[in-house]
Amino acid sequence: MTARARLTWNGAAALRGTRAGAIRGLRLAAEHVLERARARVPIEEGTLERSGVASVDEEALTAAVSFDTPYAVRQHENLNYRHDSGRSAKYLEGPLTEQADTVAAIIAAQVRRSLRG
Known part of the structure; x- marks a missing residue:
C-alpha cells in the first residue's frame, strides 16, 4: 500500500510572516531594553528619563533605543559623575549588554509565533 501526501509551500507568505x-x-525587545535603561538613567528632574524612546526601522530590520537631551551622551559616558543609588553612567550600554540573551529570546519567540499562525 502506498501513502501519498501533498505539500503546498507558500514561501512568500512564510517570509511575510517571519518578517512581521x-x-x-x-x-518588544527595544521596549524591554528601554525599560531597563530608564530604571538606571541618572535622574534629577526626570527629563533625561522621559526623553528615552524605542524605535524600529522596519525596512532595515533594526531597532534603536535613544535618549534625547543635550547632556544624554555626557551622562552616559562620564564615569566620574556621581549618581543616586541604582543610577549610573552607561545607563543604556549596561542594560543592552546584560539583556542580550533576553533580547534574542524575545525576537525568536515572536518569529516562532508568526510561523505558527
Missing part, C-alpha cells in the same frame, strides 16, 4: 514576527520582536 521579526518586526514585532524587535519592537
Whole structure:
C-alpha cells in the first residue's frame, strides 16, 4: 500500500510572516531594553528619563533605543559623575549588554509565533 501526501509551500507568505514576527520582536525587545535603561538613567528632574524612546526601522530590520537631551551622551559616558543609588553612567550600554540573551529570546519567540499562525 502506498501513502501519498501533498505539500503546498507558500514561501512568500512564510517570509511575510517571519518578517512581521521579526518586526514585532524587535519592537518588544527595544521596549524591554528601554525599560531597563530608564530604571538606571541618572535622574534629577526626570527629563533625561522621559526623553528615552524605542524605535524600529522596519525596512532595515533594526531597532534603536535613544535618549534625547543635550547632556544624554555626557551622562552616559562620564564615569566620574556621581549618581543616586541604582543610577549610573552607561545607563543604556549596561542594560543592552546584560539583556542580550533576553533580547534574542524575545525576537525568536515572536518569529516562532508568526510561523505558527
